Amino acid sequence: MGAAPASRDVTSYGMGLAVPLALFFLVFFVAPLLQLLWLSLHNDTAGLHWGLSQYQHFLTDPFSLGVLGSTLLLGAEVTLVCLMLGFPLAWLYQRVGPRLQTIIILIVLLPLLTSVVVRTFAWIVILGRQGIINATLQSLGIINTPLKLLYTQFGVVIALAQVQMPLMTLPLITALGRIDPNLDDASCSLGAGSWRTFFRIVLPLSLPGVIAGCTLTYAAAITAFITQSLVGGGQMLFMPMYLYQQASTLQNWPFAAAISIIFLLAVLAVVSVFTTLGRLSRGYGGT
Amino acid sequence: MVDAPSGRSLVVDAVTHRYPSGALAVENINLDIKGGEIIALLGPSGCGKTTLLRIIAGFIAQTQGRIIIGDGIVDALPPNRRSVGIVFQNYALFPHLSISENVSYGLAARGIDKADRQREAQRLLELVQLPTMAERLPRQLSGGQQQRVALARALAIRPSILLLDEPFAALDKNLRLDMQIEVKRLQRVSGITTLIVTHDQEEALSMADRVAVLSHGKLEQFGTPSDVYDRPQTLFVNTFVGSTNRMPGVVVSADRAAAKVRLDAGAEIIARPAAGALTEGGRVTVCIRPEHLQFVGDETGFAGVVGMSLPLGATVVHEVTTADGSGVKVSQARFGETRALESGAAVRLAPLAPSLANAFPATL
Ligand SMILES: Nc1ncnc2c1ncn2[C@@H]1O[C@H](COP(=O)(O)OP(=O)(O)O)[C@@H](O)[C@H]1O
Ligand SMILES: [Mg+2]
Numbered sequence: 001m002g003a004a005p006a007s008r009d010v011t012s013y014g015m016g017l018a019v020p021l022a023l024f025f026l027v028f029f030v031a032p033l034l035q036l037l038w039l040s041l042h043n044d045t046a047g048l049h050w051g052l053s054q055y056q057h058f059l060t061d062p063f064s065l066g067v068l069g070s071t072l073l074l075g076a077e078v079t080l081v082c083l084m085l086g087f088p089l090a091w092l093y094q095r096v097g098p099r100l101q102t103i104i105i106l107i108v109l110l111p112l113l114t115s116v117v118v119r120t121f122a123w124i125v126i127l128g129r130q131g132i133i134n135a136t137l138q139s140l141g142i143i144n145t146p147l148k149l150l151y152t153q154f155g156v157v158i159a160l161a162q163v164q165m166p167l168m169t170l171p172l173i174t175a176l177g178r179i180d181p182n183l184d185d186a187s188c189s190l191g192a193g194s195w196r197t198f199f200r201i202v203l204p205l206s207l208p209g210v211i212a213g214c215t216l217t218y219a220a221a222i223t224a225f226i227t228q229s230l231v232g233g234g235q236m237l238f239m240p241m242y243l244y245q246q247a248s249t250l251q252n253w254p255f256a257a258a259i260s261i262i263f264l265l266a267v268l269a270v271v272s273v274f275t276t277l278g279r280l281s282r283g284y285g286g287t
Numbered sequence: 288m289v290d291a292p293s294g295r296s297l298v299v300d301a302v303t304h305r306y307p308s309g310a311l312a313v314e315n316i317n318l319d320i321k322g323g324e325i326i327a328l329l330g331p332s333g334c335g336k337t338t339l340l341r342i343i344a345g346f347i348a349q350t351q352g353r354i355i356i357g358d359g360i361v362d363a364l365p366p367n368r369r370s371v372g373i374v375f376q377n378y379a380l381f382p383h384l385s386i387s388e389n390v391s392y393g394l395a396a397r398g399i400d401k402a403d404r405q406r407e408a409q410r411l412l413e414l415v416q417l418p419t420m421a422e423r424l425p426r427q428l429s430g431g432q433q434q435r436v437a438l439a440r441a442l443a444i445r446p447s448i449l450l451l452d453e454p455f456a457a458l459d460k461n462l463r464l465d466m467q468i469e470v471k472r473l474q475r476v477s478g479i480t481t482l483i484v485t486h487d488q489e490e491a492l493s494m495a496d497r498v499a500v501l502s503h504g505k506l507e508q509f510g511t512p513s514d515v516y517d518r519p520q521t522l523f524v525n526t527f528v529g530s531t532n533r534m535p536g537v538v539v540s541a542d543r544a545a546a547k548v549r550l551d552a553g554a555e556i557i558a559r560p561a562a563g564a565l566t567e568g569g570r571v572t573v574c575i576r577p578e579h580l581q582f583v584g585d586e587t588g589f590a591g592v593v594g595m596s597l598p599l600g601a602t603v604v605h606e607v608t609t610a611d612g613s614g615v616k617v618s619q620a621r622f623g624e625t626r627a628l629e630s631g632a633a634v635r636l637a638p639l640a641p642s643l644a645n646a647f648p649a650t651l
Contacts, residue, residue: 182379185346188366189373190393191444200392204383 040257047254054258064242064259071222071239072266074156078221079214081161082168086213090172091202094181108169116163120227123159124150127231151233159231160221167216175209176202211278215271222267239263294323294478295357295447297343302352304338312338314504316352320497325474325481327491330501331527336484339501340450343482345369356447367396372441372479374451378433380425386412386436387421393444411439414473431462438470442477449474449481455490467494488528492516500524520562522647525574532580532615534573535649541565546646548573552609554589557641562648570649577604577618579643580636588637591615593628607634 043051058064093104111119126132127149134146149155179202187197203210225240232238239259247256299318305311313335320326328336341347343354345366354361361369380389390411391404399407412418415435425433434454441449454470455463471494474481485491491498492512500507500515500523508520519525526533536550546560548571558573565571591607594614598621605617605628617636628634638644 180377180379182375182377183381185344185366186373186375186379186381186440187392187396188346189344189369189371190396190440191367191370192392192396193367196396200384201381 036257036260039254040261042254045252045254054255055262057255058258058262067237067239067242068262068266070236071263072270074153074160074228074238075218075222075270077153077157078160078164079168079218081157082165082217083210083214085161086165086168086172087210090169090176090209093173094176094179105173108166108173111163112166116224116226119163120159120230123155123162123227123231127155127159150231151235153236156228156232156236160224160227163224163227164217164220167220168213171209171212171216172206173209175206175212179205208278211274215274215278218270218274219267294480296320296322296355297448297480297482298353298355299339299343300353300355302339302342302349302354304335304342304347304349304351306338312504313342313349313501316501316506318499318506318509320480320482322480323478324496325471325483325494327495327498328482328484328501329486329488329491329498329528331486334501335504336486336501337452340373340452340482340484343448344371344373344450370444370447372444372446372449374434374437374441374449374454376453376456378425378437380433380436380440382425384424385421386417386423386425386428389425389436390439390443392440397444407443408439411443412436414442414476415439415469430458431466434458434466435469438473442473442479447480449479451481451483453484453486455485456487463490470494492528498528500528502527517643518559518561519574519645522562522572522574522650525561525645525647529576530616531574531576534575534609534613534615536571536573536646538565538567538569538571538646541567545641546571548644548646550589551611552589552591552613552615553611554587554637556588556638556644558638558644558646559642561645565646565648571646572649574645574647575615575638575643577616578602579639580615580617581639582617582619583635583637586635588635590633590635593630593632593634595630596628607636609636 039047040054041050041052043049043053089104089108093101096104124131128134129146129148129150131150133149134143137143138146183201183205184197187201188194192200222238223240225244228236228238229241232241243256243259243263246252246259297318297320299316299320302313302316303311304313316339318326328339330336338347342349345361345364348362356369356371381392384392387405387408390408391399394404394407409418409421412421415438417432417435417439420428420432420436425436428436451470455466458466467490470481470483483491483494492515495512497509497511498515499509502523508515508524510518510520515524515528519528522533525531534550534552536548536552539547539549539555541547541560541564543560543564546558546565547555548558549555550573556573558571561574589609591609594606594608596606597604601621602618603621605619607615607617609615615636
């Protein structure tokens with residue numbers, strides 16, 4: 001509330017402090033990106049002829065477009081699963097005592113404390129033909145032949161959802177925690193049932209968290225090379241693996257570069273939709 | 288339009304609540320509130336006011352006892368079916384909804400169509416004198432305006448009971464007075480049974496038809512403002528409501544109507560046994576309000592030495608040290624030229640009337 005020092009523009013504070021990070025970004029992020037762009041604009045692997053043929057190839061090739069489509073779809077499915085499972089968990093977190101809260105936070109954070117590779121192998125053990133799920137169902141006599149879980153879209157979605165869950169749950173817990181609990185009570189005392197309270201009050205006010213969680217989960221899910229490849233196996237091809245094959249196995253660097261750029265743009269498009277939604281919802285909540 | 292009958296009676300019947308943590312928040316509270324009354328629930332912070340309010344609203348299920356609204360026991364009803372309007376201390380307006388949507392929220396929950404809802408919201412906003420704010424968001428309003436909106440929102444559902452939890456605590460002094468008058472006006476217009484929680488005794492005395500004084504979860508007294516102020520039933524009520532001098536003494540003789548008490552400060556006075564009969568020879572605490580003490584010229588009363596005199600506008604408060612070393616305050620109305628009392632002057636003091644000195648059995 002005190003009078004702000006007049007002539008000082010807050011946005012000009014300590015820009016110098018950002019210089020090291022800016023330099024780091026310039027050298028290790030912007031420069032490689034430009035190199036990638038430069039590479040993708042060549043028609044031949046030797047890099048002698050300029051042209052857009054790599055992009056043309058990708059955008060007219062049904063196989064490549066299929067890989068892109070299934071990758072974006074995978075991201076959407078994982079995000080949806082994380083949201084459906086993470087929201088109730090975050091909601092629960094705000095309504096239990098401190099001891100249960102600690103346990104929930106521990107469960108949420110646990111995946112972050114183990115290596116992705118370890119977690120992914122755990123899923124292979126769980127989902128495999130002789131894995132825990134099939135063994136249990138068979139011993140209970142519910143099924144006769146093992147279900148095919150590993151190397152399926154279902155398996156990949158489940159494994160990725162578990163791996164990325166903290167990215168969804170943590171922003172949701174933060175967002176729900178910011179909602180004044182009296183609002184719940186106010187809504188209820190005004191005659192609203194729990195569904196109306198949820199859809200009119202809790203959900204709109206938690207939207208910034210939902211959008212942050214979805215953006216993070218989506219971006220992480222579609223680029224999750226290890227989990228996608230190990231749980232998806234040979235039959236399922238997603239963009240990161242496609243790119244890796246083109247670059248490493250086939251040495252087709254210009255095409256791999258074009259794939260990267262297209263993938264990057266696709267992700268940016270999806271993320272910017274999310275952030276636009278986020279900015280619209282900023283009108284809510286606030287302070 | 289919704290037509291819930293307003294001004295229904297409210298009975299709090301032997302309500303006790305113990306939180307799962309073990310804290311006994313309210314204990315055996317009995318209140319019998321008539322339809323259309325305005326009641327203040329007065330007590331220091333932590334005495335269980337909010338707990339009792341939340342039990343009446345249905346947010347907490349009491350451990351024991353019953354809540355009866357009108358002629359129905361409501362204990363089995365969830366908050367959204369009790370028809371109880373609440374104004375929260377922090378107003379709890381929905382930050383993402385416009386003022387109009389906030390006010391009509393309860394009507395929407397009742398399935399009233401949009402046109403009627405808006406008309407009703409506008410009517411209520413006019414009632415609370417904010418007719419031009421309908422399209423704003425809560426954060427674009429000042430504290431006092433937000434409170435009016437919260438009031439309009441609670442009134443919109445035409446509740447049978449209106450509960451206000453420390454409604455004026457966050458407002459500055461002038462605004463508080465405005466809002467107190469406003470709430471009282473609205474209460475008179477709507478005739479709605481109203482319960483105001485407060486820790487401010489002036490607010491309780493000025494606004495309520497009857498005041499329920501709570502301490503440590505127990506009901507100390509439930510009566511009109513003048514009952515509570517002039518005829519306190521417990522030492523706690525006497526000291527919490529208004530200011531008072533506590534003077535220790537011994538009972539010389541006592542019957543039901545009056546007791547003769549020898550004060551440690553050195554005088555025998557007649558006092559009212561406020562909490563029932565007193566035993567002869569027992570130690571008591573006599574409470575006399577500063578405005579009920581007077582300087583006397585003769586040898587009656589007890590002696591003292593004037594310390595400091597504070598002119599407080601309409602009154603002057605003198606601090607007097609008595610023979611036993613304790614201090615008492617004496618408040619005098621200020622006439623045009625009040626006789627100035629020098630610091631160090633020897634004076635004698637006596638209560639204005641026996642009924643204005645309340646004797647309670649000494650605790651400890
Ligand atoms: N949710 C709760 N769990 C346990 N104890 C509580 C809870 N809420 C309040 N209390 C305790 O109950 C007592 C009464 O609290 P409250 O009703 O909030 O008092 P007031 O509104 O008069 O300040 C206090 O001692 C408080 O510590
Ligand atoms: Mg309280």
